[in-house]
Amino acid sequence: xxxxxQKWTSEEExxxxxxxxxxxxxxxxxxxxxxxxSPVLSSRxxxxxxxxxxxxxxxxxxxxxxxxxxxxxxxxxxxxxxxSPQLLLLSAPNNVAEASPPEDCEKSPQDDKTPSPKxxxxxxxxxxxxxxxxGSEVATICNFIEQRHEVQPNFRRxxxxxxxxxxxxxxVEKIDKSYKLTDSYAKRALAPMKDPSLKxxxxxxxSKAAKGLGQLSPALDAAEAAAMKVxxxxxxxxxxxxxxxxxxxxxxxxxxxxxxxxxASELYERCSRGEAxxxxxxxxxxx
DNA sequence: GTAGGGTTAATG
DNA sequence: CATTAACCCTAC
Numbered sequence: 001x002x003x004x005x006q007k008w009t010s011e012e013e014x015x016x017x018x019x020x021x022x023x024x025x026x027x028x029x030x031x032x033x034x035x036x037x038s039p040v041l042s043s044r045x046x047x048x049x050x051x052x053x054x055x056x057x058x059x060x061x062x063x064x065x066x067x068x069x070x071x072x073x074x075x076x077x078x079x080x081x082x083x084s085p086q087l088l089l090l091s092a093p094n095n096v097a098e099a100s101p102p103e104d105c106e107k108s109p110q111d112d113k114t115p116s117p118k119x120x121x122x123x124x125x126x127x128x129x130x131x132x133x134x135g136s137e138v139a140t141i142c143n144f145i146e147q148r149h150e151v152q153p154n155f156r157r158x159x160x161x162x163x164x165x166x167x168x169x170x171x172v173e174k175i176d177k178s179y180k181l182t183d184s185y186a187k188r189a190l191a192p193m194k195d196p197s198l199k200x201x202x203x204x205x206x207s208k209a210a211k212g213l214g215q216l217s218p219a220l221d222a223a224e225a226a227a228m229k230v231x232x233x234x235x236x237x238x239x240x241x242x243x244x245x246x247x248x249x250x251x252x253x254x255x256x257x258x259x260x261x262x263x264a265s266e267l268y269e270r271c272s273r274g275e276a277x278x279x280x281x282x283x284x285x286x287x
Numbered sequence: 288g289t290a291g292g293g294t295t296a297a298t299g
Numbered sequence: 300c301a302t303t304a305a306c307c308c309t310a311c
Contacts, residue, residue: 046289
């Protein structure tokens with residue numbers, strides 16, 4: 001009818017963010033009924049909240065275009081004072097549980113009419129198979145999948161949405177125009193690592209080291225740097241005794257890197273919203 | 288009620 | 300013509 005699309009206003013978006021901070025992501029109905037947000041979100045359903053949060057999350061986690069601030073909001077400090085000073089807790093909506101080790105690696109016979117089952121698997125499979133160090137562009141992925149399975153004519157369009165979704169769960173990362181598997185996901189997906197004979201570790205981790213890192217976010221840079229250090233340390237330690245120690249150290253590093261990334265996301269979010277933070281606050285996590 | 292897949296209008 | 304944001308549908 002007369003309303004093609006009802007775009008979200010800054011107020012609605014703000015209410016949603018605060019609602020999630022208060023009640024947590026997933027409690028859409030609760031947020032929508034909360035007297036604090038209900039006036040603003042009256043025209044939105046709980047599903048609308050969920051969808052909007054999904055878009056927001058993907059935008060936030062999709063690091064790549066940080067130059068473009070998505071805050072056309074006039075931002076009036078006088079009328080709309082900074083929201084809840086007490087919060088935090090909610091890290092980012094992006095790092096959700098990605099528990100799916102036994103991801104079905106179904107071959108999906110092309111003969112079988114598989115209308116909906118696991119396009120995600122095909123994409124991950126394609127990315128894994130292509131192994132492009134710089135990532136694969138959508139056309140490549142599309143082509144690859146088309147060769148293995150019958151897909152619908154509008155598959156390319158679906159693929160874009162699918163990729164975005166995979167990025168949302170940190171299984172895929174976007175580099176410029178291309179997509180590739182995330183380090184963390186690739187590691188667990190294609191590394192049984194079951195070598196009882198304990199072969200010597202190959203130090204072929206230069207795949208991404210030599211690549212240009214300029215377009216990655218600082219947080220990811222840190223992750224990459226940590227990964228490189230880990231790899232380096234791994235190559236250097238030949239002593240069998242030290243091996244275990246290294247493993248533990250690596251695990252710890254990975255942990256720290258992850259939390260650092262989380263922190264970076266939080267900081268970036270806040271800065272995007274116009275909040276000012278001091279180094280001291282950051283150092284003491286008092287924000 | 289929620290999560291996720293999928294579709295369509297809108298925009299660069 | 301590719302991508303995004305809002306919307307819709309279905310399974311759990």
